[in-house]
Amino acid sequence: MSLQAESSQPVLQSYVGFDSITSQIEKKLLKRGFQFNVMVVGQSGLGKSTLINTIFASHLIDSKGRTQPDEPTRQTVEIHSFTEEIIERGVKLRLNIVDTPGYGDQVNNENCWEPIVKYIKDQHSSFLRKELTAKRDRFIQDTRIHCCLFFISPTGHSLKPIDIVVLKKLTEVVNVVPVIAKSDSLTIEERIAFKHRIKEEMAFHNIKLYPYASDEDDEQDQKLNESIQDLIPFAVVGSEKTIIVDGKTVRGRQNRWGVINVENENHCEFIHLRNFLTRTHLQDLIETTAMIHYETFRSKQLLALKENGQQQQ
C-alpha cells in the first residue's frame, strides 16, 4: 500500500486565461479608487501637518497651531477631518486626514484622549450600522481610521506618562505607528539611545504596535515586518520647502550649519516611513483595520446586542 502522493494539481492542457483576473480586479479598483484614512495625534508644534504634506508630496492640510496672540488656547481636543483626492498614474486615492488639535496642549490634559478614541469607535459604529441596514449601500463609504500616526516629542529621555496612557488606549482600537517628531534636534547617538528606551518602555507596557504578525505571512513578509519593527519609532523630519543640494532639488531644511535633506536616509528615516505607509503596507493597513480592529469592535457590539436582547426576553 503506497501512501498517496501529494495531491497533484491538474495540469492545464491549454491556456484558459483566468490569470487575467488580477488585471480585471485592477481595472475595477482603478475605476472605484481607494480610500485611506489617516489620523495624526500629538502635541501642537511637533510638525504633524508638515509631515503629512511631506509624505504625500502636496500641501494637503494647514497647521492648526496657535499663531496669533488673540487666538485663545484650545481648551479641548477637537477633531478636524479633511478629505482630498490625489491621483498618481491613474490611481485615485481619496485621502482623509483627521487632525486632533488641542491634544496634550493644556495645563491639565486629563482624559484628552477620550474624544480621539470616541471618534475612532464612532467610525466603526457607523460602518456597522450601515452594514446591518436591511437595504444597504453597495459600497459602504469607509471612514474607519486605517492608521494613526502618534507623534513623540524629541525629548531624548523617555516616553511621557501621558504617552503611555494614550498609546495603550489607541493601540486597542486602531493601527498605531509612532514617530519621533522633529528628530533633527537629536544627534545620531541621542536618537539611538532614545529609540532604545522607547522600545523598552513599549515592550514593558505590552503596547501592540502595527504591523502585527499574521499566519498569512510568508518569509519575505516576516522579514519586512521585522525590519519595520526594528525601525519603529521612525525618527522623522518633514519639510514642504525645497533646497538645492548638489544640483538636485530636494525637500529639506537649511540651517547656518548645514542642510538637512529629508530624503537622505543618513539624516532621518522619512523615506522609510513614507515607503512603509504608501509603498509596502498601504493595502495591509486598510485590510487589518477591517479584519482586526473592526471585527473586534463588531463582535463586542453584536454580543452586547444579543445579551441585551436576551435580557429583555
Place this chain on the structure above:
Amino acid sequence: MAHRIRGRKNAKKGFQFTLMVVGASGLGRTTFINTLCDADVVPKRECDEPEMAHVEESIKIKPYTVELDEDGIKISLTIVDTPGFGDMIDNEYCFQEILGYLERQYDDILSEESRIKRDRRFRDNRVHALLYFIAPTGHSLREIDIELMKRLSPRINIIPVIGKADTMTPSELVDFKKRVMEDIEHHNIPIYNFPYDPEEDDEETVEENSELRSLLPFALIGCEEEIEVNGRRIRARQYPWGVVEVDNSEHCDFAKLRFALLSSHLQDLKEITHDYLYENYRTEKLSLSSGEESE
C-alpha cells in the same frame, strides 16, 4: 526702574546670584545648567527602568551652588532646578510649588529684617531671575507657558528662552521669536526685558540693552561635551549635516545670555528683585496682616 551699576568694588568679595530654571523635561534645561557652569552641576538624568516611564513625577525644587570665576570676578551662583515641571498629565500643581518656593525666600528675608538682633551672615536665598524654557514649536505660546509666566512674573524677573533652538532654521527662529513676544505683550506679561531709558542712559547702555531685548526670547542650545572641529576642541553638537557650536553667536544666543546674566546685568536683576519685586511682596504681605489685625 533701577539703573544698572557696575559694582567693581565688590570684585574681591565676589557676587552672589541665584537663578531658577523652569521648563518641561526634554527642553535642554539640565544641559543648559551644566553648559552655563561648564561643569557637571546637575547629574545626568539616569534613565530609570522602563517600568518608571508611566509614573508621574511631581515637580521638585533643587538648588545647586557653584563657585564661578568670571574674568577675575568671583560669583557664587546658585541654580535652582525644577525637574518635573509640566511632566504630569495634570500640571496645575506645578505653579503653586514654584510660587511657594519664591515667596518662602521673601518670607525669610522679611522675618530676618524684622529681628531685633539680625544675623550678619544671614544667607539671602531670593531668586534673582527665572529662565523659562519654551518648546521650539514654531507656533506661539502654549497654555502652560502663558499660565506660568503670568503667575510668576509678579514675584520674579522672568527671561523667556527657547530650548533646543537648533531644531529651527534662522527664518523660523525670527518668526517664532516675534510671535512669542507678541503673545507675551498681548497677555500683558511683564518679563525682564533689559530696561533702558533712551533719555537718561548713555548711548552704549541703550545700544547694549536694545540689542539684548531684540534677542528675546533667547535661542539656546546646550552641550556639555567637547568635540574636535577643524583642529580645535569646542563645545558643539555633531549632526550628520553639520556641527552646531554652542559658543558661536551665529548659531545661538547662549554666549550673549550668559554674559548678560553673569556680568552685565547681574546687578540690575538683583536690584529689581530687591527694590521692586520684594518690596511689592512685602507691602502686600504686611498690608494683609495689618488688614487682618484691624478687623
